[in-house]
Amino acid sequence: MNAPSTMKPFRHVGTRPVRPDGVDKVTGKALYSTDFKAPGMLWGAILRSPHPHARILSIDTKKAEALAGVKAVATGRDLPTLESLVMHVGEGASDIVDVSHNCLALDKVLYEGHAVAAVAAASPEIAREALGLITVEYEELAFVLGLEEALAEGAPVLHDTVFTKGVDPKPDRPSNAAMRVEMGGGDVEGALASAAATVTGRYTLEPVHQGYIEPHACVASWNGDGQAQIWTSSQGHFAVRALTASVLAIPQADIRVTPLEIGGGFGGKTTVYLEPVAMVLSKKSGRPVRLAMTREEVFRATGPAPGAVIDVRLGAAADGTLVAADVEFLYHSGAYTANDAGAGVSSAIGHYRIPNSRVVGIEVLCNRPAAKAYRAPGAPQVNFAVESAMDELAGKLGIDPLELRLKNAAIEGDPQTTGLPWGRIGYVECLEAAKAHPHWSAPLGPNQGRGIAGGYWGNYGGPSTVNVSVAEDGTVTVATGSPDIGGSRASMAIMAAEVLDIPYEQVRAVVADTASIGVSMVTGGSRTTFATGMATVQAAEEVKRLLCERAARMWGVISDQVEWRSGEVICLDGEKQGQAMSAAAIAGRSFHSGGPIAAVAALSAKGWLPGFGVHICDTEVDPETGHVKIVRYTAVQDVGIAIHPDYVEGQIQGGAAQGIGWALNEAYIYGKDGKLDNAGFLDYRMPVASDLPMIEAVIVEVPNPSHPYGVKGVGEVPIVPPLAAVANAIHAAAGVRLKDLPMAPDRVYAALHPEG
């Protein structure tokens, strides 16, 4: 199963066939979550808290229930009381009690937009009218939004059950500091004191949203016999099943979740907000119920990436050798505990060899929506600080910023922040590719500057199940449990076709529902092409073995006397020597030779490797307005081996675009009343096509020896370097170092004109 050290030329891997889901999507035939309708379906709506922090004293639903057309009303009291259970079914660990209370608040609301009640009615209009008839009596509580404010003495504490994890001695009173993680080693202070050059900085970022175009939506139908179906758009329908069943305290097998097409997730669709509520409404009404968020609800009630306050100190010898790094950050956790601090700590400085280091991450609870994964969760924030500081250090030392990175870049065998040795990574190869790229040496115009930044993400493996079956005509179906977000149907078809050495068009890949395939983890963590791909290869290999065995039996020879060549079985010995039998010929007679040809591979993939990227950004800064234009952008990334390069390039471009938006414009803006002021795409400014140049994706291939085709994982790395790449380019263009995101025109203008 290991990739050969000298990769053989592939027939399909690395080609760019037409995407199998393309026609449906461009002709509007693809079924997204709000396209799905069930017979007799009701329309649901959710009442949300207007307060950022309040105790729920009472909820009166009688008037809503009495409204004609209303079929069911639900509150947190309709969800079962659960015992604490930490689950890892989406992206990171969540306590199922928190998941439940986030779906429908029980005693307290913890952020503006927190769900408090839900209605199912004969029409959307009646459902909305009914929401207005629900009376909730609140006792408003003091709230806190800022990181340092939440940790200050006397700050309102969100949970009286949360005691800071990871500190010694264990605290004796609850705190908004949910967790503290510290890694590193050596003599940081001593090394900084003796360094030839040091830089120090404080960097801040606001929470940003994943910005998926398709809002959360689902239809649930819970029958009187206990059997239920959910149709939903998510990054993992098995995670939806597990979480919904756990919240409702029912068996997982009683829920069949059918995945619909997904209009973007980026980590934000790895949990449940609506499904358990729709289930309760369905049970109460006896009808299928649709719940769909508005864009405003998506902003107010679903998880953003955490904002941060980050302090960085770096030190280097005169020749540029890094000697010490001290990084300490606070990350928003939002209303419930999250998992980004550990990821931030392990993603901060591991791309460099630094003998003395200390990295501390603290997760901070506050009255905002619970933070959720967003592409390389926890990495872009701290990378912005570290890679900005690297640029500053290069300036102080008078060393080219790319050369400074090359001099210190981690290679295979170097220790990560965790102390584990890096495997076959490709950071140096990416830096060398960036250095050789024409962009790095291209001339710049007036008010323009060039920045560079590097970064990485660990990627993941995890459980996947794949069923490869051969139809009677020899065509092949690959059924997976992994929702197709970035082209996995195409990449699975390519890998199966590669194993079987048959035309790509002869293989169709589908995403099967939870009753039709074994468990697979979410499509996230840049894991699907790696892990589900590994299962696809394994199942296809077994199908190939079965085809050979059947042909041998039909020819009356032993299996060793046949061989698979160019998509057919060749007889190597006996009377039939030289004869060939196609997959179609074998499968067509499979009912009379032992049964259908099919194989299942269920595995927990290991051997994943991180991906590294280096981004080059040219900006043009308007000195009169502070507007920053991205003039040219090149993203270099080690992907292992690109199975379908179009999709790989698309992932790199998409991640870079999101990172540029994070750098320049995106931020949650709250008023003094604790309410979100920009809950829509008009006021929450994501980049659009006219804001960006063509982003050139440069694929570097350093194969992963643990994957049969060398795959590493792609989707998350490209959002890591852009924040610093843009900041460094602005510094190069205008001579100002911006340390607070977003670098919107007002901030840039203020930096350019400090006199006011």
Add this chain to the structure above:
Amino acid sequence: MRIVVMPPFDKEFFGADRLDLAPHNLFDLVERLEALAPGFAAIAPARVHFAVDGVLETDWTRELAQAREVIVLPRVGGG
């Protein structure tokens, strides 16, 4: 066998970052760690990764007879 417990688990559960145990596999290690710090086994599947002699290991049936070191570290998934 040396068991290296990384933050936050060292302070959260064990009050030490080095332990000396002889588990026969990682399931056995979880049981032994649970005996030292009740509550660890409940969070381990969701929050913990193990590295055996420097390599992440997701198969907890992995025999540890020949292993020199197991690192207990935070699990990182992704988005």
